[in-house]
Amino acid sequence: MKRIIIIILLSTINLSAQLCFDYQIWDGSEPVKQYGIDSTGNWWIITEPFSNYNRLIVNGEQLEEFNQISTPIFSRDGKRWATFGEYQGSWYLITEQDIIELKATGPGNIVFTNNSNHIACSYFSTNIEYIILPNKKIEVYGKQGTFYVNQDATKFAFKGIRGSKYVLNINGKESVAFDNIIPIGFWYDDEFVYAAQNGFNWQIYKNYSPITRTYSNIKEPLINPNGTVLAFIATTFSNRQIAVTITSDLVEPLESRQYDLVSYLSLHPDLPIVTFFARKDNFPLICINTAEYATSNESSPPYFSNDGNDIFYIGCGFACFISINGIRYNLKHSIAPQTKLAIKSNSKTVAFSSSSSMNLLFLETGKMHSGMMVDRILPPIYNTKNRRYETIGQIGNRLYLLTCRTD
Secondary structure (H helix, E strand, C coil), X not given: CHHHHHHHHHHHHXXXXXXXXXXXXXXXXXCEEEEEECCCCCEEEEECCCCCCEEEEECCEECCCECEECCCEECCCCCCEEEEEEECCEEEEEECCCEEEECCCEEEEEEECCCCCCEEEEEEECXXXXXXXXXXXXXXXXXXXXXXXXXXXXXXXXXXXXXXXXXXXXXXEECCCECEEEEEEXXXXXXEEEEEEEXXXXXXXXXCEECCCCECEEEEEEECCCCCEEEEEEECCCCCEEEEEEECCCCCCEECCCECEEEEEEECCCCCCEEEEEEECCEEEEEECCEEEEXXXXXXXXXXXXXXXXXXXXXXCCCEEEEECCXXXXXXXXXXXXXXXXXXXXXXXXXXXXXXXXXXEECCCCCEEECCCCCEECCCEEECCCXXXXXXXXXXXXXXXXXXXXX
């Protein structure tokens, strides 16, 4: 009788400690060609039901077969998605609600507004490309790359090529020609910002006027979703590198200290806070605006959590550690700096994928929980709606949603 009681108690303890669970999301009845999970928690699969046919599955919802189908694009809030599909020579814009036939010979780009309220797309009809806004159709020429829209999708912008030069087309009006252009995005006032090179000089422009001094180079420009903060890495004419921040309420751009190297710029989703990796006199640094923190030679770039509450990175010296908001948590086992971490804000937990499983790590205690073993696995995300870490694992031709919760 005592032995039976002990077994029951142990079983209860193991059950209460189980934090990671798996759910089969594809049974292998059709060969899998691609799959993925979005940062908002949406997952998708493309299968091959028959030769030369493809099927898209989004969050378990299966579409009809198409001859061609592209990977889906999700809105920032995760509530909407869209993709292009082709069936017997006809192209369609497919969304979570509709299938719209396009008078197209080929697909272009799909763009959601940052507030997720509107969708725009482009497509080709023979050699002519069209941009389709909610209430407007625009014929465009020489477009390079994707296009951009403002928050209500009434204005557009794109980089165009004119001979050996480039122009920025803003709502149908072209800028002067430049040697190079890096489009960035719409500012909160619906004017478009971009970096442009003229000879040896680079500047940031807002619509058709420069808003910064000249630099010898500009790279890694970023803009926050509300269009109120812009950041970029610049090289001065003395060959030093700096991080520059521009906000809607600052009269002048804010420049960081000067370094031998600045890279891996990251921008807070709301506030004028930037992080980056830097080197000064061969010493590696993690920087937050003008603050500097010494780090190891083997360090990942610093990242923000999705809500911006946490800044984290991996470092390895004599031992590996994870730093969150300046607090270092030493690791019992090595973890490569290039490992992609998912983080739940204010929880002191992270998740990461090894070669065969997803691992949930409690940083204060060092305890780690793992899910099922798989043949192949994607980097995890933290799903704020489901309040758990998630990823997709593959065994043969079957797919599983792997999850770990923190409590």
